[in-house]
Amino acid sequence: MDNKTFRIVYEGGTGEIEEKKSRFIAHICPVTTEKEAVDFISEKKKEFWDARHNCSAFVIGNNNEVTRCNDDGEPAQTAGRPMLDVLLRENIHNCAVVVTRYFGGVLLGTGGLVRAYQSAVQEGLKNCKILEPKDGYPCEIKTDYNGYGKIEYVLRENNLPILNTDFGAEVIISSVVECNFKENLEKIIADKTAGNAEITWDSQVKFDILDGQILKF
Known part of the structure; x- marks a missing residue:
């Protein structure tokens, strides 16, 4: 049977990893419009105002009609885009994710940042309920x-x-x-x-x- 499965976040979740004393906390939420996604991101930025970064990505539409990502001060292409890539690779639709980073004092480098942000999203997805429409x-x-x-x-x-x-x-x-x-x-x-x-x-x-x-x- 076809392994490329269309998937939707039915119930959101969170996941956390630690990398060289930096904490990366993923918050994942189902959304159906760009406004819902933007509102969710704003809400998490307010909630975690004391964090160094609140990077984000979202995918909306059955054919990924709307995709956005933001590095929120991290080096370009090291946070938001890698997070979005996880959603696209996992064939997740109608979903927004924010990864909050509390800096631990050790620089990770561009490769380390990409791996950390992607790992945080993957950890968050493990704690979501994922729906597969058929x-x-x-x-x-x-x-x-x-x-x-x-x-x-x-x-x-x-x-x-x-x-x-x-x-x-x-x-x-x-x-x-x-x-x-x-x-x-x-x-x-x-x-x-x-x-x-x-x-x-x-x-x-x-x-x-x-x-x-x-x-x-």
Whole structure:
């Protein structure tokens, strides 16, 4: 399945690292407009007014229509841009981040600054809830008891949710499959069960994945 996943910050978080006595604190927030991002950055600058730097970056839009970054007094391209690069590399959308630096008295150099600011953002993202919006097809897979274990294995191996399993004269498994994997799943199940399974597809829907679980359907 496609590993390049569109991701949105569902719930913000913070993360902190220390590098040569300097503290780097990342604050991450979901935003949907440039005004929301600017307001969040201003709020953090006021909250951490005593810090040496409050560097920032944000990405807005499904196609990164708005991207901004600011070094806030750090050497050019050593803070805001590297922070933005993390968001873009992780395919994070509609997100603003501020990294607050409390200077520890030791200069880090340009390479050290880039690594520190990026590491702070990565640490902050670890503490966020990240939503993955998807397009897919609900389905019911009907098979006999011999085919049930094989199909369950296929679904779990491909990180496909098992929404419900009905055990009757036959076994009916409910799932939802991303659009780009629909045909592949049909071929895999047909191969694993020697054609002894029937898949019924419903209309295409939008759904969200949060921490590996379907959040809404």
